[in-house]
Amino acid sequence: MNITILFGGSSYEHEISIVSAITLKKVLKKSNPSFIFCDANREFYLIDSKNMKSNHFSDGAYKKDKKLVLKKGAFCTEGMFGLKEQDLGTVLNLIHGRDGEDGKIASLLEFNDIAYISPRVDASVLSYNKLYTKLYAQSLGVKVVPYSLLNSSDTRDIELDYPVIVKPVRLGSSIGVSIVKSADELDYALDVAFEFDSQVVIEPFIEGVLEYNQAGCKTTDFELSIIEEPNKEEFLDFEKKYLDFSRDGKVSDADVTPELKTAMQETFKKVYSDIFAGSIIRCDFFVVDGEVLLNEINPIPGSMANYLFEDFEGMVKRLSSALPKESSIKIDYSYIHSIQSAKGGKA
Amino acid sequence: MNITILFGGSSYEHEISIVSAITLKKVLKKSNPSFIFCDANREFYLIDSKNMKSNHFSDGAYKKDKKLVLKKGAFCTEGMFGLKEQDLGTVLNLIHGRDGEDGKIASLLEFNDIAYISPRVDASVLSYNKLYTKLYAQSLGVKVVPYSLLNSSDTRDIELDYPVIVKPVRLGSSIGVSIVKSADELDYALDVAFEFDSQVVIEPFIEGVLEYNQAGCKTTDFELSIIEEPNKEEFLDFEKKYLDFSRDGKVSDADVTPELKTAMQETFKKVYSDIFAGSIIRCDFFVVDGEVLLNEINPIPGSMANYLFEDFEGMVKRLSSALPKESSIKIDYSYIHSIQSAKGGKA
Numbered sequence: 001m002n003i004t005i006l007f008g009g010s011s012y013e014h015e016i017s018i019v020s021a022i023t024l025k026k027v028l029k030k031s032n033p034s035f036i037f038c039d040a041n042r043e044f045y046l047i048d049s050k051n052m053k054s055n056h057f058s059d060g061a062y063k064k065d066k067k068l069v070l071k072k073g074a075f076c077t078e079g080m081f082g083l084k085e086q087d088l089g090t091v092l093n094l095i096h097g098r099d100g101e102d103g104k105i106a107s108l109l110e111f112n113d114i115a116y117i118s119p120r121v122d123a124s125v126l127s128y129n130k131l132y133t134k135l136y137a138q139s140l141g142v143k144v145v146p147y148s149l150l151n152s153s154d155t156r157d158i159e160l161d162y163p164v165i166v167k168p169v170r171l172g173s174s175i176g177v178s179i180v181k182s183a184d185e186l187d188y189a190l191d192v193a194f195e196f197d198s199q200v201v202i203e204p205f206i207e208g209v210l211e212y213n214q215a216g217c218k219t220t221d222f223e224l225s226i227i228e229e230p231n232k233e234e235f236l237d238f239e240k241k242y243l244d245f246s247r248d249g250k251v252s253d254a255d256v257t258p259e260l261k262t263a264m265q266e267t268f269k270k271v272y273s274d275i276f277a278g279s280i281i282r283c284d285f286f287v288v289d290g291e292v293l294l295n296e297i298n299p300i301p302g303s304m305a306n307y308l309f310e311d312f313e314g315m316v317k318r319l320s321s322a323l324p325k326e327s328s329i330k331i332d333y334s335y336i337h338s339i340q341s342a343k344g345g346k347a
Numbered sequence: 348m349n350i351t352i353l354f355g356g357s358s359y360e361h362e363i364s365i366v367s368a369i370t371l372k373k374v375l376k377k378s379n380p381s382f383i384f385c386d387a388n389r390e391f392y393l394i395d396s397k398n399m400k401s402n403h404f405s406d407g408a409y410k411k412d413k414k415l416v417l418k419k420g421a422f423c424t425e426g427m428f429g430l431k432e433q434d435l436g437t438v439l440n441l442i443h444g445r446d447g448e449d450g451k452i453a454s455l456l457e458f459n460d461i462a463y464i465s466p467r468v469d470a471s472v473l474s475y476n477k478l479y480t481k482l483y484a485q486s487l488g489v490k491v492v493p494y495s496l497l498n499s500s501d502t503r504d505i506e507l508d509y510p511v512i513v514k515p516v517r518l519g520s521s522i523g524v525s526i527v528k529s530a531d532e533l534d535y536a537l538d539v540a541f542e543f544d545s546q547v548v549i550e551p552f553i554e555g556v557l558e559y560n561q562a563g564c565k566t567t568d569f570e571l572s573i574i575e576e577p578n579k580e581e582f583l584d585f586e587k588k589y590l591d592f593s594r595d596g597k598v599s600d601a602d603v604t605p606e607l608k609t610a611m612q613e614t615f616k617k618v619y620s621d622i623f624a625g626s627i628i629r630c631d632f633f634v635v636d637g638e639v640l641l642n643e644i645n646p647i648p649g650s651m652a653n654y655l656f657e658d659f660e661g662m663v664k665r666l667s668s669a670l671p672k673e674s675s676i677k678i679d680y681s682y683i684h685s686i687q688s689a690k691g692g693k694a
Binding site for chain 2: 010011014015018019042043054055057069070071072078082083098099103104105106108110111113121125126129131132135136138139149151198329331335336337339340
């Protein structure tokens with residue numbers, strides 16, 4: 001399998017994307033992937049596999065690697081005699097947060113006709129924005145956690161009972177998120193969240209709620225991971241987050257009833273639908289009174305949630321052969337020709 | 348004002364984008380804009396202003412113009428000594444339909460730090476897809492035409508009374524749209540619509556409904572166009588559509604009550620909100636029983652609806668100075684440095 005991991009990006013999650021990529025190097029070692037780093041300035045570099053260590057990026061040494069320009073059909077190196085196309089196979093988009101999850105990288109790759117594993121542009125926009133995720137889920141009949149929406153210019157009145165959780169609509173990895181236990185803490189939490197976005201969603205914080213993660217994709221059919229009951233700590237500090245994004249050991253299946261397992265699997269498939277074709281995503285569910293609620297869609301989960309799959313490397317290969325194709329549009333200028341002949345060729 | 352019209356694209360509306368661009372050459376003549384053509388194969392060409400005639404594109408002569416590569420910071424020509432940056436100012440995205448309206452062009456320009464007039468990626472996805480437009484509008488408390496959604500794999504049962512109108516969720520300019528007068532015509536209309544998309548929305552077709560268009564943008568404040576009562580013909584044939592996309596003459600304000608006018612203006616502002624910052628859009632409203640319903644958002648209207656504005660050229664200039672800026676994200680590798688020191692520098 002000819003596969004390239006694209007990581008980095010102009011994102012608050014730039015650094016954990018590096019950690020994710022280093023982890024996938026280990027996980028996909030039989031495939032011997034190539035690596036493209038998108039630096040903070042959005043320049044692309046082709047990184048030699050032996051340089052896939054975090055300090056290669058943090059100390060700027062990557063700048064000595066080959067710079068790439070993306071043009072129609074290929075990433076290219078810029079040389080003495082013009083642009084030279086690189087044969088990099090399928091690109092796996094591993095940029096967490098902005099650029100990677102907001103639809104920009106998907107757009108760049110789709111427009112330039114590069115085969116890629118990632119949510120497409122519409123799926124990215126719907127899953128990156130927590131408000132749109134809720135609207136999308138509700139349109140499918142999938143239940144979501146109730147919420148209020150607040151714009152930075154709105155008066156700060158909320159009708160929910162405390163404790164609540166405050167989230168910027170467009171960030172992942174708990175950035176800018178606070179649990180607010182009483183009204184006098186709300187202002188500060190909103191100030192923090194509005195540092196990162198002009199809209200926030202506010203949800204009831206359900207202490208000890210049952211939480212489960214289900215990852216998967218669709219190759220010839222759905223390939224679903226085991227269901228994990230994630231770490232219950234309120235927030236992960238950097239050390240724990242590092243461990244979380246660098247996970248490659250297998251975890252065990254959550255202890256849930258067959259009925260609940262089926263309900264989560266069916267909800268995952270409904271959410272994935274056709275629009276997530278070409279991507280490996282993770283749905284984070286809450287279970288309240290036996291009902292499955294979609295909490296969030298993680299369009300590019302840390303290290304692609306590899307540890308939840310029995311045969312992650314094989315699945316990536318199968319997905320790489322089952323990527324959605326853009327419909328081709330034939331442009332024959334029949335419309336302009338008609339106008340020209342109607343106007344005597346003077347259009 | 349240094350402005351460049353970007354037009355064409357891999358889109359069913361490629362040809363009418365050419366017509367739109369030729370029209371804007373006339374409308375923006377004081378600004379003497381530059382032109383970038385995106386051909387059917389998604390290659391960019393810098394088109395000499397004197398070549399802005401439809402046959403230059405339909406007969407392939409544009410291929411002799413300079414080819415452009417988009418890289419960080421600029422469109423570049425590829426020459427003997429590498430890539431040469433072109434100083435093209437603000438790019439006005441005039442690609443109708445796929446590429447231009449679906450978020451891909453916005454992504455390319457945003458990622459590469461090119462100043463541009465266009466809906467941003469999230470606004471594009473919400474307005475290009477007729478289903479998402481409805482979900483978005485409803486979340487704002489804006490009324491929409493009631494609808495059913497049908498996937499190509501669904502059984503073809505609908506609960507609406509005839510006549511209905513069938514629309515692919517993701518196409519503009521009436522492509523794939525049919526009015527269905529009775530149940531025996533439904534199958535054919537769905538076959539046509541599913542040629543273009545895997546999802547369709549079906550709405551009641553309201554004969555003789557009052558229909559109004561309101562265009563506008565936000566510079567230092569909202570700049571709203573006059574309100575137009577558009578052509579009432581069911582469908583425009585190519586000749587009429589040509590006239591529609593090449594309009595540059597002024598039209599007169601629709602004859603509506605001050606209350607209704609205000610209601611449409613306020614609905615426009617609510618829809619435009621913050622997410623359409625940087626773009627000139629047109630909202631198409633229905634008025635039923637005195638209530639304003641959002642029919643569609645046209646994210647890149649034909650010839651930018653220039654004919655609805657008193658001072659279109661001045662407005663483009665003002666908008667060009669009021670474009671939204673991406674927030675800058677500082678990446679200092681503090682997280683990786685912490686891990687490295689925790690691990691004794693061996694991360």
